[in-house]
Amino acid sequence: MVGKLMQKDKFNYFIKTEKNNWEVIIGLEVHAQVVSESKLFSGSSTKFGGKPNTQVSLVDSAFPGMLPVINEYCIEQAVKTGLGLNAKINLDSIFDRKNYFYADLPAGYQISQYKNPIVGEGEINLDMPYGSKKIGIERLHLEQDAGKSIHDLSPDNTYVDLNRSGVALMEIVSKPDLRSPEEVNSYVKKLRSIMRYLNTCDGNMQEGSLRADVNVSVRKKGETKFGTRCEIKNVNSIKFMEMAIDSEAKRQVELLESGKSIDQETRLFDTKKKETRSMRSKEEAHDYRYFPDPDLLPLKINKSFVENLKKKLPELPDQKRDRYIKKFNLSPYEANVLVSEIDVSKFFEEVIKTADIKLAKNWIIVELFAVLNEKNIEIKDSPVTPKNLAILINQISSGNISGKIAKEVFDIMIKTGSSADKIIENKGLKQQSNPEEIKKIIKKVLDKNSEKVLEYKSGKVKLFGFFIGEVMKISAGKANPKLVNEILKTELKK
Amino acid sequence: MSDLNKSTLTQITNLIKTKKISSLEVTKFFIKNIEKAKKLNTFITTCFEKSLKDAKNFDIKKNYNGLLPGIPLAVKDLFCTKNIKTTAGSKILENFIPAYESSVTNNLWLEGAIILGKLNCDEFAMGSSNETSYFGNVINPIGKNLVPGGSSGGSAGALAANLTPATIGTDTGGSIRQPASFTGTVGLKPTYGLCSRWGIVAFASSLDQAGPMTKNVEDCALLLEAMSGYDPKDSTSINKKKEQYSKNLNENIKGLKIGIPKEYRIDNMPKEIDNIWNKGIDILKKSGATIVNISLPHTNYALPTYYIVAPAEASSNLARYDGVKYGYRSKKGKNLTEMYENTRGEGFGREVKRRVLIGTYVLSSGYYDAYYLKAQKVRKLIKNDFDESFKKIDAILTPSTPSSAFKFGEKTNDPISMYLNDIFTVPVNLAGIPAISIPGGVDNKGYPMGLQLIAKALDEQKILNIALTMEKAINFKNSINRWWEN
Incomplete structure (x- = not known):
């Protein structure tokens, strides 16, 4: 590793005194x-x-x-x-x-x-x-x-x-x-x-x-x-x-x-x-x-x-890391994190059997690890099972819930251990993806704020975010953000 | 009823099998003999209540299938016996009662034998005269002031006095063969690994081997067959089928080549021993065997090698007697170290302490290479001597001991002269091969002296057959008048 390394990336453990290192x-x-x-x-x-x-x-x-x-x-x-x-x-x-x-x-x-x-x-x-x-x-x-x-x-x-x-x-x-x-x-x-x-x-x-x-x-x-x-x-x-x-x-x-x-x-x-x-x-x-x-x-x-x-030897951490990097396109850091504990890698591999790899690795490394660290528990004792995490990720991939809602669902999963599907259904958190419905909400917002619409049209484009916010407020956060974006743009052009 | 004082183990076995006598009658007979022989001090523990109960049970069940049907036997107190005190002749185990049975004694009971008691021996089998036992000297039935040899001195004494029809001992450097020689009886040290060491109080693990002690060769074959066998609980046990030594016992030794090692003709050896040896050679010749002069060049180093290897192993084997878990614990001492020192200081006798010290010394860093490692190398050379010889010959004939039984106290203060008693027996232990001692005749004092036959590993049958042939020709009779019964 020669080249421009940052200070923290360089070996630097010496007992330093006035005279010596x-x-x-x-x-x-x-x-x-x-x-x-x-x-x-x-x-x-x-x-x-x-x-x-x-x-x-x-x-x-x-x-x-x-x-x-x-x-x-x-x-x-x-x-x-x-x-x-x-x-x-x-x-x-x-x-x-x-x-x-x-x-x-x-x-x-x-x-x-x-x-x-x-x-x-x-x-x-x-x-x-x-x-x-x-x-x-x-x-x-x-x-x-x-x-x-x-x-x-x-x-x-x-x-x-x-x-x-x-x-x-x-x-x-x-x-x-x-x-x-x-x-x-x-x-x-x-x-x-x-x-x-x-x-x-x-x-x-x-x-x-x-x-x-x-x-x-x-x-x-x-x-x-x-x-x-x-x-x-x-x-x-x-x-x-x-x-x-x-x-x-x-x-x-x-x-x-x-x-x-x-x-x-x-x-x-x-x-x-x-x-x-x-x-x-x-x-x-x-x-x-x-x-x-x-x-x-x-x-x-x-x-x-x-x-x-030797023949019966399982895949070991280094081999697994190399495979993850090559096969799943992970960074060396991500791969190392996922293989360092056999239970983590087992969890990851279970999730990606049915769910998207990129989402899976992020959810495990960021969200799940934060919870495990906070609760000081091992991944094998995780309140969210690999299967349930996969279900949650699939709800995101299929556009049923937004990333923001997913985090809410995840919090409930941690507390109750129940499945993402049930939580979404019981709490009615499913994303609104019907363009007609969204259009109705947008129209309502634009009618109510006609002055602001005029300001927008005269060049105050920053107000776009305000309209989005209002739409999400009325839909209780469930409106599909992508659709809201698209429809709002067309409506404002009218 | 036949005179059981003149009967062999094989004869008594046949008497019981043919229902001419019951196990209870035999057992009672030997108990009576034992009770009349307290002077000899051969027993440390008797368990007559159990003996009689077992004999009665045998007579009820009438299972004659075993090799030793209803035969009462006393055993050396080095074999752990379930619920019966096992002392190894030491104060440190004075009140030790095992909750388990040694594999070898268990084999005897499975063949139908019944326990009479536990026989005196040198402390932890360290000695050649039985004088190191915490439980006192054993008197040789041959003469009031004579040692019976050791360490299986109680076994040899009890056998010669007919307090048990046969017995078992252990042999680390000659502890079966030397007392057999001193008492005019037969003793065999089997191939290392033929009899399980599991449940035998260990002295020197790489040398210890249990074996039969009997009145004649036929009995020896029978008892060896009963006690031997593979034991998965002993990692050094040989995994092979049990031999039928009795059935295969015969006197056909024609054409066998017997080696006479020149190194065993040592200086200052009594003339009588030479005579007995030569008589043995003549018998072999007459029986059709060929005599071959051989050389075992490293014989001289066997004794010093033995007295490094055996104490080294013993120093480690005896570390477990520390007063913590079982056995004697001194009441003195303010802390753990002092408790250890006092327990072992008070619990072990002089000879045991001597050997623990020697063993600790030769294993110490800085001395290990010069002593222990060197001894192991010499041990290999000694084994090689035998291996080379057995390529050319079938067996070796030597005297069993360099002298007949000596008097109490004669060698007590001279450990070296005591150790010299093992000079003909230790090479066999170092090589892990079998050897038998049979009575060869008497010296001018009328004391018995033994001849030793040595064979290569697992050739027990061969030396038994040769021994049987020689026994017939020598026709040795112990002239014991049961003086202790008066």
Whole structure:
């Protein structure tokens, strides 16, 4: 993207101080919960929100002699996600034990993948205002989630809920290619969108299905060597990620400019104070003593297994965007908006099955989005169904209602959820398109305002709008504006 | 009624099947034997009420279709048994009652067997003399001051004293074969994956394997058949059809090639062991087998390799015993870390702690490559040695142990000399192949010593057949006078 770009269309995220411009380097480790009925190594349910310790098998609670058995569906989901990230699928991978003690880790180790992950390098394409940018994916591996420690139920006890223990997670590690909170926002949304298209992760951040460890370092603009990084653990909303990065980058810059150095450490983001604080230093870092889990054989996948999944892969956001631009003649911006969420694109495609594409895209992007944003609801919970929106659009296309009336109808649809047809009929909003009727109204208006007609004829053409207004007033806005225009012109010529 | 003290498992099975004796009579007989043998300390838990109830039920239902119809059996206390205390010989599981049944014991009950109780063993199967058990030493029926071997010491002791007609143990580095050798009984470590590990308290997952311990080879074939089989709950279980070891048992070993590995002739090995080994070689020759001198060049590295791999896995496997979910929890400690430290400090014995420490060390960053990774590479070389040999030969004959049973306390303060006891047995575990120990004779003290037959993976039938042939020729008889009953 070279050429004359406006200031806002140029990448411009630097921590600016009196002395320097600092570039911020960010890498993300996203933990995405796999969509699956049962856990990674046991048959227990993965459903969210169950009563504590009701979805726990003997394996999940690490009873003596219990053994893990891999859930093949989770493997499928990981491979699908890998394919969606244009990544290398490793036909041989190994499950390792990551050893550490904690009350919500029943076995004293987490089964994860260390040196040989199931998915290797890939990439994600971001559409930024300053052009498209590719973010490298380092790897994707499968691992078990831990349980949940609950510290605030009792002053003396910690309670442990193992419902989540053993649920499959994909850890998706990016390369340190991200350079701003905005890019991180865009990256997480794109990653989530891809996984939702694939139905491999529901991306529900409130329920913890998607969370990230954020690695941040800074360097002076123009430098090529990376600075010392800090890892901010377990950030569970995009907004917090952006805030954490900004605050952490500023902290690092301040330290460096005052002549101090950065300690490589793990930090936490305090959502109340909006700043990061140290969790443990490099010296306190765990030695996880990774080694291949002897209870599980190395995982071997057939080429045909991967090929079959590849064939069944749905159209992904980037492909869909390109198709929309080409087939529906949409602008890249419009196409991106419509494909960013699979539910939005589904809604759009449902509407245009029966309704005009141009009207459909405008109504969704402008009117419907305004309502959804205002009500803070997802499109799948929209009070206006795709079918009803299509009906409304068809009423406009066929000239039954004007755009102005359509907005009134739309408001009622939002409130009541009833169909456009019914509202138009019940409220008598149908457009007056009978020329004879319109002529009658026009004549009435012209008779009543004969002086103004004379003024018009003597050159005060601006009065045309006044006549239109009067006609619409009498017709209660229902007169077809196009016809009114035409007939009025002829009548005034008489 | 025949003398059940002189009957084998197979004979008792036939007595029950032919209705010459009831399951209840057999069960009562063994319960009486057990009650008279408290001195030996072979049992951690008995469950006679259940045993008698199950025996009565069997006699009512009269279902003789199983391989072990109405046979009472005691099992090593490493197998989880539903509603019956399972301790693994450790204080940390002193009061642990599983709500589930291990696959292997479940197979036994499905074949008609009845549980008598749970047998003493080294703590978490870590030991070669049963002296690490929290529940005290097991006395070898061979002699009052002798260890029964380990870790399946309670199993071997109970079997030799005829407190159970047969039993099962687990073998991670020799824990079935060494005690079998020390007590003049038969013990088989199957191919890794032949018997399910599901529900067995884990020691070292890549080495652990359950196996039969019996009075003779015929019983061994029968019990192996009953306990083995594919289990989808164990990812390392071998998916293949069950073998009929009993039916296919025969003495035709003509033309088989038996390897004698030169590396097993170690320095300072008692002369008697050489003699017994040579006697075994002669028997094989006379039976029509060909003797081939072979070399297993990496044998020397097996013991150090084992004592890296096994503790490494154990350190991770035993992390779950943390006082949080089940088992012993120390009352001391102000926070979670202190609770962990006290629970594990008080709950584990010295040998377990030693191995957890070794294992943690060899997996630590900075040491992993030098120890664990290197050990895995050597393990491959050891397996290759066997693979290469089995291209030319059918089986290997070695002594089972470098000595006969030793005295209590003799090696307690010298872990290395204790570990050396496993020198002939660990290579087999590292290679994942089957081996059987049968009585080969006695030393000058009159203590039994075993011979070991090793075959390639899934060749259990072959070593059973060779063992049967040798057993006939050796005609070993334990001279035990039931001294503990006085």
